[in-house]
Amino acid sequence: MDQDAFLGRVVTDNAAAFAGLSVSLGARLGLYRAMTGRGPMTPAQLAAEAGTVERYAAEWLAAQVAGEYVLYDAATATYELPDEHAAVLADLTGGFTMLQSLYQTEDALVEAFRTGDGHGWEQHSADLFSGVADFFRPGYDAFLVQEWLPALQGVTEKLAGGGLVADVGCGYGYSTMLMAEAFPQARFRGFDFHAPSVEAARRTARERGLSGRVSFEVASAADFPGEGYDLVTYFDCLHDLGDPGAALRRTEKVLAADGSVMIVEPNTSGDPARSINPIGRSFAAVSVVLCLPAAIAQRGPVALGNHAGEDVMRAIAADAGLGSWRVAVETVTNRIYDVKR
Ligand SMILES: C[S@@+](CC[C@H](N)C(=O)[O-])C[C@H]1O[C@@H](n2cnc3c(N)ncnc32)[C@H](O)[C@@H]1O
Structure with missing residues (x-):
């Protein structure tokens, strides 16, 4: 691995390490569960469903989009957790x-x-x-x-x-x-x-x-x-x-x-x-x-x-x-x- 490739590896790892806490929060607060099978949602809908504050839900969603866990549709300003992602997240957040x-x-x-x-x-x-x-x-x-x-x-x-x-x-x-x-x-x-x-x-x-x-x-x-x-x-x-x-x-x-x-x-x-x-x-x-x-x-x-x-x-x-x-x-x-x- 040359230096540029290794730099990319470390930056990617750093991003994953930072993102880990938001994944844990998603599991613990039931945010992934609240999005499962729901199709496109606004931050307000997610917040209402999961019992969280909207501002935090919006910030959390942005982080999920950045990690490609959640899809964002700019035209409708909605967020969607695809079924295939929901199936994985239902089982794999223990780590x-x-x-x-x-x-x-x-x-x-x-x-x-x-x-x-x-x-x-x-x-x-x-x-x-x-x-x-x-x-x-x-x-x-x-x-x-x-x-x-x-x-x-x-x-x-x-x-x-x-x-x-x-x-x-x-x-x-x-x-x-x-x-x-x-x-x-x-x-x-x-x-x-x-x-x-x-x-x-x-x-x-x-x-x-x-x-x-x-x-x-x-x-x-x-x-x-x-x-x-x-x-x-x-x-x-x-x-x-x-x-x-x-x-x-x-x-x-x-x-x-x-x-x-x-x-x-x-x-x-x-x-x-x-x-x-x-x-x-x-x-x-x-x-x-x-x-x-x-x-x-x-x-x-x-x-x-x-x-x-x-x-x-x-x-x-x-x-x-x-x-x-x-x-x-x-x-x-x-x-x-x-x-x-
Ligand atoms: C990695 S966990 C696995 C737990 C469980 N078997 C599982 O698969 O989810 C290791 C387990 O070994 C237990 N353990 C470690 N040392 C032990 C010992 N000397 N005697 C009995 N249990 C022990 C720990 O308390 C812990 O529950």
Whole structure:
């Protein structure tokens, strides 16, 4: 890339970074939702629909037009959110919600870079936890029941007739609840060491009428309770643990005789050059400000970051007695590993 091209890249990135807050505001204030399916609107109509002040709505719309999220018709002075854009924005604003929280950690990260200390998961503000859950949820909605579980050997057959599942590092529990809705005969236990996330998961389970078959408990991955699990899952969290080996040793201990472990990890590579694309760049950028410091804060034997690579994970699993390792599915964003003893 020559200097002019690189200048263009930095200016574009700067614009996207500035625009991120307006996207988060659009999601949080329901501005995108208010424009969905409505055709051309004036700022006054949008403001009335979303319950905001017109002057702010007008300024926000100008920013949306500049980013080509919203179309502007000068002849009628109206703004339109195309249906195709609305469909994407309905699912993809979780990452923008995380920004406020991540930027708040900058001072702590400056210190951490100098001292080598971590920044714990629980030290982030609330937007981070709901943002992460919303960031991953569309992928789970689209693939978990339809493709990922069926790609594991013998798992869906077992769960259709009953079975016990542990979802470790479950966060807000969307993955747990999706599986529970698909397999009404089976029982599901979600575990996470972050109490506010567990509380949020319990609330959602009650709202969805799942409390009888799905429970959420505060527990560390290294000693989550129970035994005889037919399936233990780790959704986008194994690399966040300070001691993934301890978690997998516990998993091996509490797994039923022919039980399976499903490890869902970002589809990243240990080779930084393979991250030169928008998804790889997003994962790599989040790793250094969130995944790595959160793992370091746990003071375990490793801190992997989210792009340590498959070989590293596989070796940790083998050391824990989980020697059978297979890539079950690969998507643009995730790799799903089917792991057994
Ligand atoms: C990136 S989030 C993923 C959450 C959820 N699985 C999802 O896909 O939305 C990582 C999760 O791991 C949890 N976590 C991190 N370290 C943990 C530990 N040692 N024991 C249990 N949970 C842990 C965090 O609280 C957080 O909910």
